[in-house]
Amino acid sequence: DxxxxxxxxxxxxxxxxxxxxxxxxxxxxxxxxxYKQKAKKPPELMFVYSYEKLSINESxxxxxxxxxxxxxxxxxxxxxxxxxxxxxxxxxxxxxxxTNTEAFFGQGTRLTVV
Amino acid sequence: DQQVKQNxxxxxxxxxxxxxxxxxxxxxMFDYFLWYKKxxxxxxxxxxxxxxxxxxxxxxxxxxxLNKSAKHLSLHIxxxxxxxxxxxxxxxxxxxDMRFGAGTRLTVKP
Numbered sequence: 001d002x003x004x005x006x007x008x009x010x011x012x013x014x015x016x017x018x019x020x021x022x023x024x025x026x027x028x029x030x031x032x033x034x035y036k037q038k039a040k041k042p043p044e045l046m047f048v049y050s051y052e053k054l055s056i057n058e059s060x061x062x063x064x065x066x067x068x069x070x071x072x073x074x075x076x077x078x079x080x081x082x083x084x085x086x087x088x089x090x091x092x093x094x095x096x097x098x099t100n101t102e103a104f105f106g107q108g109t110r111l112t113v114v
Numbered sequence: 115d116q117q118v119k120q121n122x123x124x125x126x127x128x129x130x131x132x133x134x135x136x137x138x139x140x141x142x143m144f145d146y147f148l149w150y151k152k153x154x155x156x157x158x159x160x161x162x163x164x165x166x167x168x169x170x171x172x173x174x175x176x177x178x179x180l181n182k183s184a185k186h187l188s189l190h191i192x193x194x195x196x197x198x199x200x201x202x203x204x205x206x207x208x209x210x211d212m213r214f215g216a217g218t219r220l221t222v223k224p
Contacts, residue, residue, distance in 0.1 A: 031210045042214035050210050090157050100146050100165050103212060105157035
């Protein structure tokens with residue numbers, strides 16, 4: 001099982017809404033990532049969790065709030081987003097903190113902020 | 115600061131020929147390199163990887179070459195097939211930090 005599951009697949013939210021993106025994997029991976037991808041651009045790293053602790057925060061605005069409740073789940077809480085935050089949000093996981101491991105991606109959540 | 119660069123936004127090759135996709139990086143701390151294939155509105159799919167202690171890794175039609183002194187890697191696909199048409203991203207890792215290049219759109223013509 002090399003599956004990373006993201007829900008929902010699509011999300012439309014207003015600028016005053018609060019919503020959450022969810023990511024789940026059951027591969028025993030201990031590193032989990034959030035990336036943001038705009039059209040025709042590479043995925044941009046947002047957050048990395050290692051053993052359920054936040055290890056990298058790429059100066060992401062506080063309107064994005066990550067949470068790792070356990071080793072299988074990763075959430076991204078959204079509040080007061082702007083239209084320019086509309087993008088494909090990708091979750092990934094890799095085995096652990098070692099470097100020689102590939103990361104597996106979910107299908108992404110297509111977020112539209114109106 | 116673009117730490118991983120793919121300078122060719124697109125590449126078109128004939129079916130059966132070799133496709134060569136290139137990638138350069140600037141951060142010498144990167145020690146693991148990956149290639150991903152991506153279709154629109156989907157997550158990237160892992161293709162092949164290489165550790166910095168190697169200079170070549172082969173998996174079927176896909177071979178990745180690493181020139182550490184030049185901070186350059188390339189993905190060779192031979193023979194290319196129409197189903198290979200997609201955007202290919204190069205990625206580089208150190209610890210849990212993984213960065214992507216801008217991608218190269220490969221079109222394989224029948």
